[in-house]
Amino acid sequence: MLRKSNTKMVNPLPFLGHQGSPGHEGMSQMGLGMAIAASMVVLTMFQQFLFSHFGGYLERCLRKLVSSMDPYVQIRFTEESTDGGGPKNYEAYAAIETYLSSKCSAQAPRLKANSVRDINAPVLCVDDGEGVSDEFNGVTVWWHLGKEKDQGDIYRGSRRNRNRYYALTFRKKNREMVVGEYVRQVMEEGKAVAASHRQLKLYSNSSSEHGAYWNFIMDFDHPARFETLAMDKEKKEEIIDDLIRYLLYGPPGTGKSTMIAAMANLLSYDVYDLELTAVLSNAALKRLLNRIPCNSILVIEDIDCSSKITNQREMNNQDDEKTVKILEKVTLSGLLNCIDGLFSANDGGRLMVFTTNNMEALDSALIRRGRMDKHIHMTYCGFEAFRILAKNYLRMEEHELFGRIEELLKESSVTPADVAETLIERRGKAEDCGGEYYLNKLIRVLEENCETKKSINREMLEKKGKGELENEECE
Ligand SMILES: Nc1ncnc2c1ncn2[C@@H]1O[C@H](COP(=O)(O)OP(=O)(O)OP(=O)(O)O)[C@@H](O)[C@H]1O
Numbered sequence: 001m002l003r004k005s006n007t008k009m010v011n012p013l014p015f016l017g018h019q020g021s022p023g024h025e026g027m028s029q030m031g032l033g034m035a036i037a038a039s040m041v042v043l044t045m046f047q048q049f050l051f052s053h054f055g056g057y058l059e060r061c062l063r064k065l066v067s068s069m070d071p072y073v074q075i076r077f078t079e080e081s082t083d084g085g086g087p088k089n090y091e092a093y094a095a096i097e098t099y100l101s102s103k104c105s106a107q108a109p110r111l112k113a114n115s116v117r118d119i120n121a122p123v124l125c126v127d128d129g130e131g132v133s134d135e136f137n138g139v140t141v142w143w144h145l146g147k148e149k150d151q152g153d154i155y156r157g158s159r160r161n162r163n164r165y166y167a168l169t170f171r172k173k174n175r176e177m178v179v180g181e182y183v184r185q186v187m188e189e190g191k192a193v194a195a196s197h198r199q200l201k202l203y204s205n206s207s208s209e210h211g212a213y214w215n216f217i218m219d220f221d222h223p224a225r226f227e228t229l230a231m232d233k234e235k236k237e238e239i240i241d242d243l244i245r246y247l248l249y250g251p252p253g254t255g256k257s258t259m260i261a262a263m264a265n266l267l268s269y270d271v272y273d274l275e276l277t278a279v280l281s282n283a284a285l286k287r288l289l290n291r292i293p294c295n296s297i298l299v300i301e302d303i304d305c306s307s308k309i310t311n312q313r314e315m316n317n318q319d320d321e322k323t324v325k326i327l328e329k330v331t332l333s334g335l336l337n338c339i340d341g342l343f344s345a346n347d348g349g350r351l352m353v354f355t356t357n358n359m360e361a362l363d364s365a366l367i368r369r370g371r372m373d374k375h376i377h378m379t380y381c382g383f384e385a386f387r388i389l390a391k392n393y394l395r396m397e398e399h400e401l402f403g404r405i406e407e408l409l410k411e412s413s414v415t416p417a418d419v420a421e422t423l424i425e426r427r428g429k430a431e432d433c434g435g436e437y438y439l440n441k442l443i444r445v446l447e448e449n450c451e452t453k454k455s456i457n458r459e460m461l462e463k464k465g466k467g468e469l470e471n472e473e474c475e
């Protein structure tokens with residue numbers, strides 16, 4: 001991957017080039033010509049003799065001498081090498097390109113926008129022959145984008161730009177630090193920037209007679225971010241700090257799916273959405289989970305419905321003609337075995353999230369601590385969550401109506417989705433009525449919700465009272 005050479009291209013044997021001979025006074029022109037020709041022949045023979053007997057040795061000595069006088073070292077990172085180091089070379093080259101993109105936009109006079117594999121925005125980089133400097137721990141280094149001479153048939157007809165390279169030049173005395181620390185930091189930073197711009201993807205499972213497989217559904221471009229997720233700050237921080245295995249539970253519209261999208265965006269992970277009812281057997285499930293690569297989130301939504309279906313079918317259809325097919329279906333214990341084996345806490349790079357609206361319906365084996373590390377209750381909208389939604393949709397951080405909304409939120413049971421639905425209306429309107437209009441609208445929604453809740457409570461109390469009265473009469 002790395003090739004070291006000296007910065008300056010120096011002719012290694014300068015004095016063995018053609019030499020002219022001084023003229024000789026009194027010699028005829030022809031004599032002079034003959035003398036020159038003779039000396040050329042002798043010189044050429046001498047040159048050939050030296051090369052055939054000592055050429056390699058002499059060249060090496062001279063290279064050493066020249067290099068000892070040259071204070072610079074150069075390392076080339078080629079996009080692809082002739083020795084078959086392809087993908088690894090490309091990885092290093094792409095990391096450098098991404099790392100340098102931030103430096104070159106300020107320095108290089110000529111830039112070009114390149115699309116880099118799996119990155120969803122073009123990367124700005126220096127144009128051919130251009131260079132930029134960089135500083136690290138007080139040491140200056142220089143980068144330039146070069147193009148190797150045409151390598152002939154090896155590269156012909158293949159990918160464009162194949163023979164490009166980034167050359168890193170630095171002072172010899174800094175060799176140890178640059179080759180070690182600096183290059184490592186360039187690679188790490190380049191890869192981190194690339195990861196944060198990675199185009200995320202959404203997959204879902206299907207089955208055919210050939211078995212279970214993952215289908216690419218679409219690029220995953222969800223706007224959800226933790227910053228815009230409406231929930232308590234402390235709870236959010238705790239989740240971010242410890243992303244491993246989660247069970248998200250709460251009523252519809254409290255943000256379970258939105259939270260998964262925010263996790264994918266935070267980690268730059270692809271999403272694998274597993275529909276358990278479409279998996280035909282435990283073996284198929286294992287195969288599917290085995291095929292989930294690192295940097296992915298496995299999602300099983302509405303796990304209560306999935307596990308209920310499988311358990312019920314196993315129990316109720318003993319004599320049914322479909323029994324064989326159903327017994328082949330994935331079972332709860334099959335699922336538990338898979339997740340215990342494949343998604344362990346120290347298996348960095350793979351995260352598993354289940355969601356449910358109905359925590360009580362879940363088998364306790366599935367949700368016990370150690371199997372599902374964290375149970376996150378997604379709740380009705382509180383005041384802190386409302387503030388985030390007001391900022392998201394109305395760009396408002398304070399308003400005198402906030403106090404009234406805070407009071408009403410304590411009494412009501414509305415989801416963040418309900419609040420978002422009221423506030424988002426502002427976006428579609430040609431005429432802007434102002435944020436206050438939508439706050440008032442929300443207040444009416446909340447008041448209505450409080451009223452409904454109160455009347456339901458009254459009804460329940462009445463029923464309870466009646467029941468007690470009837471019971472007393474019976475006695
Ligand atoms: N906590 C939240 N923060 C920000 N937006 C939210 C939040 N909860 C809900 N929303 C908004 O409401 C919409 C619906 O939420 P979401 O689909 O995440 O709910 P859910 O809990 O997954 O519901 P279900 O149980 O029906 O699947 C989202 O697209 C988002 O706009």
Ligand SMILES: [Mg+2]
Pocket residue numbers: 256257258301355
């Ligand atoms: Mg959902």
